[in-house]
Amino acid sequence: MEAILGLFREAVAEENGHKLAQAITPVAPPDDAGRLYAFHRALNVHNIQADLRNEIIYKNSVRLARTETNAWIEVFTCYWRAIGELLAVDGAMNQGKRVDWKKVYEAWKELLNALQRGYTSNQFEAWTIPCLYTSGKYLRNFALKADEQARSVEGNVTYNQGLQDDVVSTLGKNENLQDAARQINRIFGLCLSDRSALEESRKWGVYYVTNLLFKIYFKLNSISLCKNLLRSIAVSSSDMPPLDAFPKAHQVTFNYYSGVLFFLEEDYKKAENFLNEAWSSCHKDARKNRELILTYLIPCRFVTSHKLPSPALLALYPRLECLFGTMVRSIKRADLAGFDAALSAGEPEFVKRRIYLTLERGRDIVLRNLLRKVFLVGGFDPLKEGQTEADAVRRTRIPVAEFAAAMRLSLGQNNGEVLDDDEVECMIANMIYKGSMKGYISRERRMVVLSKGASAFPGTSL
Amino acid sequence: MTPWQSTMTGKTFKFVPVTIPSNLSAQTAYTSVSARRTLEQPNAIPPTPQPAKKVAWPAPVREYVQRSFAPEARIPGIEVAEMEIKLKTVITEAAESERMTEIDWSTLPLPQQLIQQERAMASTWTSQGPVWDLPDTNDFMPMKKRKIEDNYVTLAEATSSGSPPWRKNEKNNGHADRITQSKGQASKAEKRARKQQEALGKGSSKFQQQVEQRKRRFGYDQNDDSPPPWPAARDASPINDEPIGPIVGTCQKLEKNYFRLVNHPKPEEIRPQPVLEQTLLLLKEKWRAERNYQYICDQFKSMRQDLTVQHIKNGFTIEVYELHARIALEWKDLGEYNQCQTQLRALYSLNLGGHPAEFLAYRILYFIHTCNRTGLNDVLADLTLELKQQNPLRHALAMRSALASGNYHKFFQLYLEVPNMGAYLVDQFLTRERIAALANICKAYIPKVSIKFLTEELGFESYMEAHDFLAQQLEGTSAEDAINADEFVLETRKAAPVFEAAKARAFATVDIKGQI
Known part of the structure; x- marks a missing residue:
């Protein structure tokens, strides 16, 4: 008990929010594995109020207001109950019995609610908000466990x-996580709507809580709810501190999720900006996070600027190399068959990360590279009278048949399918329409006429 | 004769006209119906369709009136007088708008059913109002646990329990109520007392005023100050949060109209699975014979409801949803179709049989139509390797990837061989994709393309169809003269901007009623 409430008194004396949050974590520190157990044993239902009162008021060097003390007593009473449930689950697991995470979840929710009451009645000062972080974070964890169970x-x-009309309510058992989302959404409101002066405002908790909610909404596949959060933040942006005044950790996560959101909405330009922002402030040793950012940034750049990641970058992240390596190399080689194979081989993983539909568009780059090769191989128009080598112009009239031959070669076409010339024209038309290739098709002559000068394939020095 | 056929001719069958009393059937066509009613219901007020001129009511109308008064058709809670008024308006309206012969009187809901529907609507509305906009109350401000004596909850009771005390005086009431409050200038004690009264459900003046307003709005009898006889809105009562155990139905009727449940249903109103199975056969037959979509859809919804309250989830459930989905597709009712498909997705995950490949293929086509990327990604995640190899899915996936890569050539080839009922869905976005392809073609091909080429590339059935499509698209635009009829070609430079603009319009939000 001393370990936890001692920590509490220290934290209150120092006004150290993170230390305070450690006093209500459901995970014992490695150097004191028995802390939770000891805390739970030291108190019992009958004397808990009195004991806590003693610890919080009389042993405390800082005098707290009576109402605030009561609020803390309630918080720690809830904490004690939750720890009780948690230890019960722990014990049951050790004995191989059936465990009940739902109970832990419910007890932990009480703790979150006790904290929330403290804030809504203005008992707790803003420096204590890390308590909300800790309680919110573990609420999500326990909800996941309860759902899994x-x-x-x-x-x-x-x-x-x-009294519904249809049999099924939802696919997927996420009741607890959905409930957790509702609870944490209230915390979001609690932080965002605080009107105190900035230095003592709960607004400093907004981004942490937003990130937590993003995490939950992504898991629940309710992307649209994320947009609501962004909208709420945008509305009160005038009296919020700027994003870069927040801790880097909050910034990076927020930028990452915002980037992914725009990515999913196919607004790749905005997505790229956010992801770049996240990438540049992400700690260099935060491998996992950097990997996550790149997972979306790489496909994003396929689309926005037709840029591929360098082999050196991929080499740093074996998981990404595994994910994108083959695909990137076949894009470079203009290998349609290789690209298609890589896309379908990685499909389950791509779909899971919601990047499949974007990566698919990488095929345009393969095609562009292929057509460009045909253009290169075509060489130069024969010199006219009086022209020298320096005046040589690339051959810009290329028969569709040449492109068709290249595509057949690249596709391998060993599956019995035959690519007909009309389909080749269709693909060329696409390239022209999307601006990857400048020129036009003359249907009558079955000829592609490319733009003269150095602009047939914009952005590729040709 | 199978058992279900025999019930059709029996009196349990709802829409079969009740036996007409012999004295009446002997009467001639112009006999006013009110005569008979006064015989049967001497106390009822006769506000009947008493025709001013001697009008010969057509036989279906007379049957309709008779059905309305049949004792079996009585709905508890709806007075005969009220029904009569409704009946009168229905017939008068029909007569005035001269639609007497157009209306299908045999399927028109009876006046009492209309009243019931209106009430159900009314309670739905209130349920959407701010009154039931409950905050996430936890133990923070504990709500009174309301005891439910029976499942008959009046609106007044529901309000008092449904919204926490501090809300009641704030947002829930309209401006009118605030005016009353200030006029009254009640002391704090009085206010408190009133609040308590409200909480007890006795109905303060304020609350009653609201009820009155509502009554007036829906045209109910104002002199009747008894609590509204219909059950409260379903969201109003915490009763609905409590899971109800599966009901075991006892109803033997095959057909049943759909009404949204507002209260726990009685077993005698619910059809058990064996009866529902017969219903399904009957509905199949009826759909084939009559093609009355309104009727079929209504019947299917009531079937789904019966399955739901009885917690029946098995192969038969899937059969019902699949059939409803197919019929909805055929009728192009995408809202209803989508509801079924959402249910089917979950039901398939239980491995109860059915045709997952076929319906997942529809699902893909549906998401292409609605441009729903998230949905598409979810379907892809649902697909197993085994499913993907089945023909309908292979085809739908090929269509999807052809569209994703802009390969209109392949897309329209695939369009010519869509399996099952997928073509009904593809038809929904065919025009859009043709326009998109044309935008593409007009930019890439210069100076012209033959209409023959377009016919082949865009899956038209004939040159003329292609020509007419183009002409229709270009009509009234700056590129009206882009079709060169002599050479039978389309001049692309002229047409390009028109198709580009049309494409942008076509891809602007696809809005579907009832989409989840």
Whole structure:
């Protein structure tokens, strides 16, 4: 008990929010593995109020207001109960018995609510908000565990129980996580709507809580709810501190999720900006995070600027090399068959990360590279009278048949399918339409006429 | 004769006209119907369709009136007088708008059913209003746990329990109520007392005023100050949050109209699975014979509801949803189709049989139509390797990837061989994709393309169809003269901007009623 409430008194004396948050974490520190157990044993239902009062008021060098003390007593009472449930689960697991994460979740929710009451009645000062972080973070964890347990018992479909018209309510058992999202959304409101002066405002918690909600909404596949958060933040942006005044950790996560959101909406330009921002402030040793950012930044740049990651960059991240390596190399080689194979081989993983539909568009770059090769191989128009080597112009009239031959070669076409010339024209038309290639098709002559000068393939020095 | 056929002719069958009393059937066509009613219901007020001129009501109308008064058709809670008024308006309206012969009187809901629907609507509206906009109340401000004595909850009771005390005086009431409050200048104690009264559900003046307003709005009898006889809105009562155990239905009727449930249903109103199976056969038959979509859709919805309250989820459930989805597709009712497909997705995950490949293929086509990337990504995630190899899915996936890579050539080739009922979905976005392809072609081909070429590339059935399509698209635009009829070609430079603009319009939000 001393370990935890001692920490609490210290934190209050120093006004150190993070230390305070450590006093209500459900994970024992490695150097004191028995801390939670000891805390739980030291108190019991009958004397908990009195004991906590003693610890929080009489042993404390700082005098807290009576109402604030009561609020903290409530918080620690809830904490004690939650720890009780957690230890019960721990014990049951050790004995191989059935565990009940739902109870832990419910008890932990009480803790979050106790904290929230403290804030809504203005008992707790803004420096204590790391407590909200810790309680919110673990609420999500416990909700995930409870859902996982429910899934293993009841299957993955939630049925309608009430007076609904249809059998199934939702696919996927996420009731607890959904509930957690609602709880944390209230915390979001609690932070965002604080009107105190900035230096003592809960507004400093906004981005942490937003990130937590992003995480949950992504898991729940309710992307649209993320947009609501961004909208709420945008509305109150005038009296919010600027994003770069927040801790780097909050910034990076926020930029990352915003980037992914725009990515999913196919607004690749904005997505790239956010992801670049996240990339540049991300700590260099935060491998996992850098990897995550690149997972979206790389496909994003396929689309925005037809740029591929360098082999050196991929070499630093074996997982990314595994994900994109083959694909990137076949794009470079203008190898349609290789690209298609890489895309379908990686499909399950790409779909899971929601990048499949974007990576698919990389095929345009393969095609562009292929057509460009045809153009290169075509060489120069024969010199006219009086022209010298320096005046040589690339051959800009290329028969569709030449492109068709190149595409057939690149596709391998060993699956019995035959690529007909009209389809080749269709693909060329696409390139022209999208601006990857400058020129036009003359249907009558079955000829592609490319733009003269150095602009047939914009952005590729040709 | 199979058992279900015999019930069709029996009296349990809802829409079969009730036996007409012999004295009446003997009467001639112009006999006013009110005569008979006074015989049967001496106390009822006769506000009947008493024709001013001698009008011979057509037989279907007379049957309709008779059905309305049939004792079986009575709906508890709806007074005969009220029904009569409704009946009168229905018939008068029909007569005035001269639609007497157009209306299909045999399928028109009875006046009491209309009233019930209106009430259901009314309670839905209130449920959407701010009154039920409950905050996430936890133990923070504990709400009174309301005891539910029976499942008959009046609106007044529901309000008092449904919204926490501090809300009631703030947002819930309109301006009118605030005026009353200030006029009254009630002391704090009085206010508190009133609040308490409200909480007890006795109905303060303020609350009653609201109820009155609502009544007036929906045209109910104002003199009747008893609580509204219909059950409260379903969201209003915490009753709905409580899971109800599966009901075991006992109803033997095959057909049933769909009404949104507002309260726990009675077993005698619910059809058990064996009866529903017969219903399905009957509906199949009826759809084939009559093609009355309104009726079929309504019947299917009531089937789905019966399955739901009985917690029936098995192969039969899938059969019902699949059939409803197919019929909705055929009728191009995408909203209803989408509801079924959402259900099917979850039901397939239980491995209960059905035709997952076929319907997942539709799902892909549907998401192409609605340009729903998130949805598409989810379908792709759902697909197993085994499923992907099945023909409908192979085809739908090929269509998707052809569109994604702008390969209109392949897309329109695939369009010519869409399996099952997928063509109904593809038809929904065919024009859009043709326009997109034309935007593409007009920019890439210079100076012209033959209409023959376009016919082949864009999956038209004939040159003329292609020509007419182009002409229709270009009509009234700056490129009206882009079709050169002599050479039978399209001049691309002229047409390009028109198709580009049309493409942008076509891809602007696709809005579908009932999309989830």
